[in-house]
Amino acid sequence: MATEVSRGDVTAFAVVGRAQQKNRAQRIMSFMGDWPILPLLMLGILIVMALLAGTPFWGNVTGFNPELPSLSDRNASINSDADLKSWERAVARAEKKGEPIPTRPHFWLGADQFGRDILTRIMKGAQISLIILTIAVTVGMVFGTTYGVAAGYFGGYLDEALMRALDVYFSIPFILLALVAVIVFGQSITVMLVLLALLAWPPFVRNVRAEVLSLKEREYVAAARATGASDVWIMWKHIVPNVINTVIVIATLRVGQLILAEAILSFLGAGVPPPTPTWGAMVAEGRDYLASAWWISFFPGVMIFLLVMSLNFIGDWFRDHFDPRLRNNV
Amino acid sequence: MYKFLLRRLVFSIFTLIGATIIVFTLSRVVGDPRLLYAQEGGYGLSDQAWDDLGVMLGLDKPLVVQYALWVGDVVSGDLGQSLLGRVDVSKLIIQKTPNTLQLGLVSWVIATLIGVPLGVLSAVRRGSFWDYVGRGFALLGQAAPPFWIGIMAILLFAVRLDLLPAGGKGEGIGGLKNFILPAGTLGLAASANYLRLTRSAMLEILDSEFVKLARAKGVGTQMVIWKHAFKNALIPPLTLSALILVGFITGTVVVETVFTWPGLGRLAVTSTNENDFPVMTGVVLVFALMYVVINLITDLTYAIVDPRIRIG
Numbered sequence: 001m002a003t004e005v006s007r008g009d010v011t012a013f014a015v016v017g018r019a020q021q022k023n024r025a026q027r028i029m030s031f032m033g034d035w036p037i038l039p040l041l042m043l044g045i046l047i048v049m050a051l052l053a054g055t056p057f058w059g060n061v062t063g064f065n066p067e068l069p070s071l072s073d074r075n076a077s078i079n080s081d082a083d084l085k086s087w088e089r090a091v092a093r094a095e096k097k098g099e100p101i102p103t104r105p106h107f108w109l110g111a112d113q114f115g116r117d118i119l120t121r122i123m124k125g126a127q128i129s130l131i132i133l134t135i136a137v138t139v140g141m142v143f144g145t146t147y148g149v150a151a152g153y154f155g156g157y158l159d160e161a162l163m164r165a166l167d168v169y170f171s172i173p174f175i176l177l178a179l180v181a182v183i184v185f186g187q188s189i190t191v192m193l194v195l196l197a198l199l200a201w202p203p204f205v206r207n208v209r210a211e212v213l214s215l216k217e218r219e220y221v222a223a224a225r226a227t228g229a230s231d232v233w234i235m236w237k238h239i240v241p242n243v244i245n246t247v248i249v250i251a252t253l254r255v256g257q258l259i260l261a262e263a264i265l266s267f268l269g270a271g272v273p274p275p276t277p278t279w280g281a282m283v284a285e286g287r288d289y290l291a292s293a294w295w296i297s298f299f300p301g302v303m304i305f306l307l308v309m310s311l312n313f314i315g316d317w318f319r320d321h322f323d324p325r326l327r328n329n330v
Numbered sequence: 331m332y333k334f335l336l337r338r339l340v341f342s343i344f345t346l347i348g349a350t351i352i353v354f355t356l357s358r359v360v361g362d363p364r365l366l367y368a369q370e371g372g373y374g375l376s377d378q379a380w381d382d383l384g385v386m387l388g389l390d391k392p393l394v395v396q397y398a399l400w401v402g403d404v405v406s407g408d409l410g411q412s413l414l415g416r417v418d419v420s421k422l423i424i425q426k427t428p429n430t431l432q433l434g435l436v437s438w439v440i441a442t443l444i445g446v447p448l449g450v451l452s453a454v455r456r457g458s459f460w461d462y463v464g465r466g467f468a469l470l471g472q473a474a475p476p477f478w479i480g481i482m483a484i485l486l487f488a489v490r491l492d493l494l495p496a497g498g499k500g501e502g503i504g505g506l507k508n509f510i511l512p513a514g515t516l517g518l519a520a521s522a523n524y525l526r527l528t529r530s531a532m533l534e535i536l537d538s539e540f541v542k543l544a545r546a547k548g549v550g551t552q553m554v555i556w557k558h559a560f561k562n563a564l565i566p567p568l569t570l571s572a573l574i575l576v577g578f579i580t581g582t583v584v585v586e587t588v589f590t591w592p593g594l595g596r597l598a599v600t601s602t603n604e605n606d607f608p609v610m611t612g613v614v615l616v617f618a619l620m621y622v623v624i625n626l627i628t629d630l631t632y633a634i635v636d637p638r639i640r641i642g
Contacts, residue, residue, distance in 0.1 A: 167341070168348030173579040173621065176614045179602040180356050183610055260475055264584055267477045268599050283478050287588075290481065291489050298485075301478030309473035 039317055042310035049307050053126035063105035064117035066124035067275040073115030075293040076107045083115075110295035112285060118299055121277040125300065128189075128278055133258055135193055140200025141251050145243065148205040149235055152212025159209075166205055174199050175264065182270040189272050192265070196258055203250050211243045245322050253315035256308040263304050279304050338629045342622040349618040350404065353611050354397050409612040414604055419612040422597065427616065429499060430586070430593035433516065434578045436509050440517035441574065445524025446567060452525065453532030453563075454555055464525055471522025476581060480515040480588035487511060497590035512589040516581045520574045527570050531563040565635060572628035579617050 064082075072083035081087075082105040094101050109118040151162040178195045185191050215221065216239065224234050265271045266280030274281065279300040286296025364383050391399070403409070409419035452464030488496035488511070500508040535541060536559050544558050583595035590596065594613055601609035 164341075164344070165348075168345050168352075172349050172352055172614065173576070173617050175580045175583050176598060176610075176617055177352075179583075179598055180353070180610055180614060183602055183605055183607055184356055256473070263475050264477065264580070267475075268583065268587060269603055280475070280477075283475070283481060287481055290485050294485055294489075297478070297481050301475060301482070304475045304478065305473055308475070309469060312473055313469070 039313065042313040045306050045310040046314065049126060049303075049310075052123045053130045062108075062117055062120045062123075063102060064120040066116060066120045066277055068116065070111075070115035073107070073111045074113055075289060075296070076111035076115065077293070078107070078110040078295050080107050080110070081105075082107065109299045110293065112282070112296045113289055113293070118282070118295060121282060122279070122300060122303055125277040125279045125282065126303075128272060128276060129259065129262060132189065132193055132196060132262065132272075133255060136196035136200050136258060137251055137255055139197040140254070141204060141247060143197070144201030144204025145208050145240070145247050147201065148208030149212050149239055149243070151205065152209040153216055153231070153235055153239060155213075162205075163209075166202060170202065174261070175268075178265055179268070179270055187270065187273040189276075192262070192272055195265070196262060199261055200254055200258055203254060204247060207246055207250060208243050211246055212239055215239050215242050249315070249319045249322055252311065252318050256311035256315065259304065259308050259311070334633060335630065338626060342626055345622055346618060349615065350401055351397075353614055354400060357607065357611065404615065409615070410608040412601070412609045413606045419608050422609060423594065423612050423616055426592060426594045426597050429591065430582050430595060433509070433512055433582060433586070433591060433593060434575070436513040437516035437520065437578065437581075438571075438575065440513055441520035441524055444517070445521035446528050448521075449525040449528025449567075450532055450555070450560060450563075453529045453536060456533070464529065468522045468526045468529075471518045472526075474518070476515055476519055477584045477588050479518060480511070480585055483511050483515060484588070497588075499592055508589075512585050512591055515588070516578060516585045519581070520577065523570060523574060523577075524567055527567050528563060531566040532559060535559045535563045565632075568628075568631060568635060572625055575624045576621055579620065 070083065070086060072086055076082070084104075087102075087104045091101050105117070107117055107119075109122070111117055112121070147162060151159045174195075177198075181191060181195060221234055221238050224238055229237075262271065262278070263280030263283070266278040267284045269281075269284065271281055272278050282300035283297045283304075286293065286298070286300075289296055364380065407420050409423070411417060412419055412422060448460075448464045448467065452461045455461055484496045487494045494511055495508050496511075498508060499505060536555075541554060541558050544554050549558070579595075581595075582591075582593060583598055585591065586593045586595035587599050594616060598610060598613045600606075601613065
């Protein structure tokens with residue numbers, strides 16, 4: 001009986017062997033990587049976003065001030081010209097001063113309830129997000145990696161204490177922590193930055209620690225120790241360079257989540273205070289005008305969606321190509 | 331198994347203590363907590379009232395005693411009074427909690443009903459039309475900001491088509507209509523997560539030796555998919571359930587704000603906007619408690635489903 005079954009097994013595996021190889025190859029490909037056009041498309045979106053955020057370098061493209069209200073242009077619809085009279089006044093002013101006459105501004109994406117151009121505000125919002133996110137991710141990355149390396153390398157009670165502290169940290173929903181912080185400290189860019197940095201670091205810790213646990217048992221670490229290298233030296237020269245791959249992959253995947261978090265906080269009125277435009281706050285402002293001016297909420301939301309989607313996609317792609325082991329963790 | 335559960339239980343208690351310490355510390359960070367109760371720029375307090383407030387909050391006692399007293403109050407269910415309206419915070423919370431729980435439950439059912447079957451389909455029919463539908467859905471659900479989805483749903487279904495109510499929580503059978511938009515919005519991101527995880531778990535299992543053996547033996551396709559593969563592929567989504575339910579905590583804050591749902595999340599946001607610190611503290615504590623309970627239940631189900639945990 002037993003031999004029969006095992007003979008059956010052998011034939012079965014011979015048959016499925018080829019199929020299995022093909023499956024593995026497929027699985028290594030990214031989540032949606034079977035579509036070759038997609039990664040390029042996503043990269044394109046990211047480039048367009050970067051161009052939008054780079055507007056201060058190519059001057060005032062749209063001819064609008066993102067924070068200056070214009071009452072005659074309230075809720076101006078998509079693809080409409082700015083109010084004729086205010087433009088005529090601007091032309092008259094320019095003629096008086098002998099300055100070049102401005103062209104009549106055009107609302108490509110409509111105007112919000114204060115008559116501010118949505119496109120200009122989206123560009124300005126992209127800058128704000130970019131600045132906040134870069135700082136928050138960097139701080140979170142450095143802190144999280146240090147925390148993870150320390151926990152993994154020293155082990156023992158320190159490791160246990162650090163990991164339990166992390167668990168407690170996880171038990172408070174971030175958004176509530178953020179809301180309490182806004183009550184206590186008030187709204188400002190600094191508070192936003194600190195909050196996002198606080199949100200950014202934990203995923204780095206768990207994955208980095210897991211890597212360090214195996215790295216510290218390697219021969220070259222033992223060799224370094226035998227030659228009298230200090231702990232700090234070993235961590236900096238032998239451990240950190242080996243976890244950098246993981247750290248970069250997590251950072252890319254984390255940015256998308258941070259953008260969503262920032263947008264959610266801004267939407268709830270706990271973000272960067274007005275009139276500074278942020279995409280989340282812009283969506284919130286348009287809520288009351290849904291019936292008459294849907295574009296106020298629509299376009300900033302589309303921007304968040306496109307940005308997060310492309311970042312997630314590129315992040316997945318990075319992970320699959322540089323660090324496939326992370327697949328189930330991140 | 332008992333050892334495992336006991337360990338988790340002890341740990342949950344520590345988590346709760348940690349959460350209370352964080353909340354307590356935050357209330358003392360600004361220096362004088364009275365500043366939270368009487369904001370600068372208000373009508374101002376007389377010196378007498380200021381001192382009375384200090385005595386009421388127990389500021390004349392050492393910090394440790396203050397913390398102990400505060401925890402004692404919290405444990406006995408006294409969370410203080412709201413600054414606006416002087417209502418007992420515990421009363422407010424008891425009034426709002428059922429609404430949030432109902433919304434969370436309905437969303438969770440929606441998320442599971444969409445995410446898990448679509449994930450299985452997507453894995454079984456790999457590379458087919460349904461696979462692309464599933465994967466597109468996953469990409470969309472994870473990237474779309476929930477508040478924006480909610481607002482767009484209002485725009486489409488309430489403003490343009492006039493099919494569903496834009497917000498609030500109705501009464502009786504008619505009130506079921508009010509559930510559709512908020513629960514759908516809240517469930518969307520969660521179902522995307524479920525889908526992704528079910529799909530990858532299913533693919534892994536379908537590729538394993540025992541499934542191939544079953545297939546080679548001539549077991550029917552349906553039998554292999556549901557009996558051999560699905561049962562084993564269920565473990566990762568099950569562990570994810572805790573994460574998803576915890577994610578609902580953030581989700582309810584957003585969705586309840588968008589749809590003016592009278593629940594805890596909206597209470598949190600309104601109390602933030604009104605600088606109502608005692609209410610906010612109460613909500614945070616309730617959510618932390620929910621977090622601990624959800625995790626305990628997940629650990630329990632996990633231990634029941636996966637025998638390896640019971641022994642380890």
